[in-house]
Amino acid sequence: MVGYAARFEAELAGLEFPGRVGIASWDLDEGVPVLRCPEVEVHSASTIKVLVMITALRAVAEGRLDLDRVVPLPASRTRGTGVLFEIPSVPAMSLRDLINLMIVVSDNAATNAVIDEVGFPAIAACTAGLGCTGTRVERHIMDTAAPGVLQTTALDQARVMAALARGEALPPEQTRHALAVLSRQQVVDRIPLRLPEDARCWNKTGEIKGLRHDVALLSADDTPRVVLAVLVDQLTDPVSTKGYRGGDGVHAIAAVGEAAWRAMSQPSTGSQGVGSAEDDRRPLPGVPWRSSESR
Template identity: 30%
Template sequence: MEKLIVGKSLETQLSALLATLPSDAIVSYMVTRLNEGEEATIVASSKETQIHTGASMVKTLILEYVFHLAVQEQLDINDTIALSRSPRVEGAGALMELVGNHSFSYLELCRLMMVLSDNWATNLLIQALGMEYINARAEQIGLEHFEINRMMMDFKAVEENRENYITALDMAKLLHHIYELRQNIYGHEMWNILGRQQYRDILPFHWGEDVVFHHKTGSLDCVEHDAGIIETMNGDFCFVLLMSRLRNDVAKQLGAQMGLIMKEFVEDALP
């Protein structure tokens, strides 16, 4: 990707914030300008190829793979999956509150997985699609270090060092890919799902509720991530922020500050 020289001033502002962090904290970010039908342009970036634990960010790839299969007519998004197909898990989401035998369509599970970050919905989709096939899709898209190696809330897998991984660069590529598809029927649905994300406590925290951010967040102990696309009068931009080895409350405050700086820069400082 081409990198804009003017973005150096944004990197300087963000570096000043990052300089206050503990020495073992790892923060990666990318700000890119999206160009319709062309490769994105990098405005600012740091440690974009650093590998981080994926947390709930990997759900974005699962979403893309479901709709890719629907486009290929290998899957009907209205077909249903029974909750009994995968064990109940807790954490984020709403399905764990249900009692009784229920079934949900692929579309409904995708919406729950993304909008509410539902872990049980995610596991149902991983089991139905096949982890190895989801990872093969990541490779097909060109995501070099994007891997799903365990289900959500699978602590035994974590103990066995089986983890999900992402980089800021791969997240930017994946979001740009979905952005390019937003005009077709399935791409439009993905785009709208990303725009209904309920967690707005990192990058868009200071933007106001009226600013639409098509994004996904991810959180684990000492891990906070956020990545998405904002449409502005000065163009459309992708913001990716991955933060590891940082206390969660500190990371969220940092992310909110960085999100405000990023937004003001792309709206006011870019030509």
């Protein structure tokens, strides 16, 4: 059967990409991935905030944290994306609201506050438990002078989002909470940009100078159907190297999002295609089949 993977491969064949691009995507029911440089380790930027959210919600599910717990905020706050550094008169905020800000507007100060609530060892354990092999969260956001790295891979990002969609990352109540937060994402200039108005998209972007990422779940209804991670670094165009919005990487990711949507929306056919049951290639850990274009 020609499923999502074969159709997405065909859609990608007509696209050109700037910089270095990592892609990992599959239909959650079919489980046949399309992969491009899936295990290249790159700066994670804000995509790791999904892992931080999952770690916090696991602690909530286990009774170690409470979403209504009021978390004190430091007077000196991390700048970059978000709003908390602009409102120093707010001395504290609930964990629930910090998670919302961390995802919906990618607030860096909120992220660091949530990291401090859960701790780096818990984030590392969550990362490993979700099958990630190239992701490390070892310092606060924007704290470039501190030791440690923030890194990830396209395949790891897809693994995390797929585990969340399948209910493997969190219990049902916390899964619904996490997906609801992701659905309210306000940075929609990448994967969601060219999707139809009625499309469902749960996504989290990441950006630093010369780098643009987006990871998402896509569906035509309320049940996630396709996972898609697109990580782009080594960008050299003037817009991408100047700031955090726009540029060649953003346009490329939007094109990939549109390609994934078209592939998802087409009906399956009965002939054999990429990733069919006759494919005898060895799988990657946590992924049932490796596509013909993975490398």
